[in-house]
Amino acid sequence: MLQEDKRELSESYFSKERLAEHHFRSYNAFLEHGMQDVVTEKERIETDIGDKEDEEPVWVELGDVRAVTPRVREADGSEELLYPQEARLRNITYSAPVFMEMSIVRGGEEEEERVLDTTETKVGRMPIMVGSDKCNISGFSDEELIEIGEDPADPGGYFIINGSERVLMTSEDLAPNKILAEYDSKYGDEIQVAKTFSQRRGYRALVLVERNREGLLEVSFPSVSGSISFVTLVRALGLESDEEIVHRVSEDPEIVKFMLENLEEADVQTQEEAIEDLGQRVASGQGKNYQLKRANYVIDRYLLPHLHEDGVEEEETRINKAYYLCRMAEACFELALGRREADDKDHYANKRLKVSGDLMKDLFRTALNKLARDVKYQLERANMRNRELTVNTVVRSDVLTERLEHPIATGNWVGGRSGVSQLVDRTDFMGVLSHLRRLRSPLSRSQPHFEARDLHATQWGRICPSETPEGPNCGLVKNFAQAMELSQDVDDERDLKQELSSMGVEGIPGISMETTSTTSADD
């Protein structure tokens, strides 16, 4: 290729939109369907109305949610389009009203369900990223931008909260829903552990499968203190017979030997016994019925939540959980036998980046929950005083707004992370660009973490090898390489699974196939 051509190519590649492209893509995806997903997940707001006698239950159904473009509401009640420069100069927030369809429904027990009120109401204000799809300056020509006081060279990609420009730091997390095998030490002995950060809808649960010094497998997951025997757990999940358990783990004779040791030590033989055993662990000292209820609840709620999926039977999910645990066990044994190396946590394949849209989704989820609690409270109070229940009188839009703006203004994110949002570095133009393309590791900077700070071979082409601060943050704060392309997660997993299934992958849960047969469903 000629020098000239190359120059033209790279010039058009590094047009200004590219430099903050990852922020725009992520935030636009959030506005387009991320917000709706969160609302759809929430589905409805339940109330305590109807707990008393002769009272019909009341709840709120949540419908479509949409954000318009940024506007400012003046004291006299008028509402006008807001441009970023005005927000900066007047120290106000560059945010857009969010509307949501809500309907209050009463009945369902004795009377028929009846909708008391349906309205699309303003539920709050969403801070809008400068330059995103919902931004008022998107699609403006340079002349138009200058007209409204905006710098045509400004890359955008940040928010304006109370007049200050805040950028959301991209954060580097360990990949969720992936088995990571590694060595650990307990009481001075080396043991093998397989870890999975199981994540679904903002809920994150760490599942650990450990092979202790006696060679026995133990599993620990949230809501169960300590750990429970692997065999008990898979039996509780419906994988009962010795043979099936062993073969689900591995066909390797040495691993089979290890598994047999485990099976000999098992104290339960059937699914019922296993669930009873689990019940005693999670609700000891309670009634037997409650123990069983609690055990089932714990299995379905806290164990490997990422295997749940809409439209898949609870029964099938459970057996999938058992299979998944067997895979984790296999990883432990292979590590113990030296068949594989420990997984490299610093390998970029084992990392995921949380960009502005993902962070905003986390924020929106908690904000919506807060709003739901407020709506519940207002509904109950209005009902107690025998007032007519209308959507307009139970929604306080300040609740959501406050919950969205405050974290961006202070950097104190949900889940106790701090420093997530930072004041845009306006030292010079390059400073802004570098700041927008910076990423942070969640590791503490006060600890050595030598491996995490080292340049890893897989960072080639993704992370700049030289741009990192000196001092305590060295190697923990990184910057994107120039031509880095950030791929996004799949919008619709169903489509992907359908495609995989058509290519011959069998046993995908929730995808019906003509060729499904239980025996060949090995994954």
Add this chain to the structure above:
Amino acid sequence: MTDARMRSREQERTDETESESTDGCPECGGLVVNDEEHGESVCADCGLVVEEDGIDRGPEWRAFDSKEKDEKSRVGAPTTNTMHDKGLSTNIDWRDKDAYGNSLSSNQRQKMQRLRKWNERFRTRDAKERNLKQALGEIDRMASALGLPDNVRETASVIYRRALEDDLLPGRSIEGVATSCVYAAARQAGVPRSLDEIADVSRVEKAEIARTYRYVVRELGLEVAPADPESYVPRFASDLGLSDEASHRARELLKTAKDKGVHSGKSPVGLAAAAVYAAALLTNEKTTQAKVSEVADISEVTIRNRYHELLEAEDTIPV
């Protein structure tokens, strides 16, 4: 915009000097000006130092961002009437953690649980306090739905507190009184909302709001001037998507109408709606009586009548 700010600053300065010079210089009766840099009040004419060693009541530190402000500030948020305890009471956190973030022992936990319970009981110890808590919540909810600024919420809360103090509540509902307080406060602050708008977000009927409002105003002796029709103009204009020129024209129409005295005895909302409609026609912008009627919640007949009156008033003015 900078022009406007400069002007307001200048005005402030003159306001200040004027208030200072009510007595004037004791020697020559000249203008006394405040010299902040030296903490002195000086006569601008003869140079006499009227007052020295003035006190700067502001903070002695400067902060350059919000983090620094948090570190240096030694005071909490100012008291507010929008909270039933004025934001002064103690809160015991629900997490059982000490100042270092360590979990408490079970003994301590029980103790904190007990303290929490009593703290909560003490915070809302009598009926009045509970009543306030409810009402202020209502005021906040309605103000947030109407998009009213903080100073209006504060005023509304103060009016409600006075109503509660003067025993106006018995026989009336908390919601009704709270709503009329919001209505009164908005009007006092010059950002009126119409009764219909208020009734939309309130939990009581329009008639009851009007009745309670009249009662509260009479009993507390509130001075609420009739709403200025001009204050409705920007809102209607923005709802209808009209230009600044049109809303400017509408204000002009209303000013002439006021000079002529046409406005007396007429509903301010109706006048504003008619003025906006007339201004839109005069500036060749598209709108219909039906649209204006929907935005302003005023019948088309009223708009037509007021419209004619406004234009008549305009015509008799010699240009």
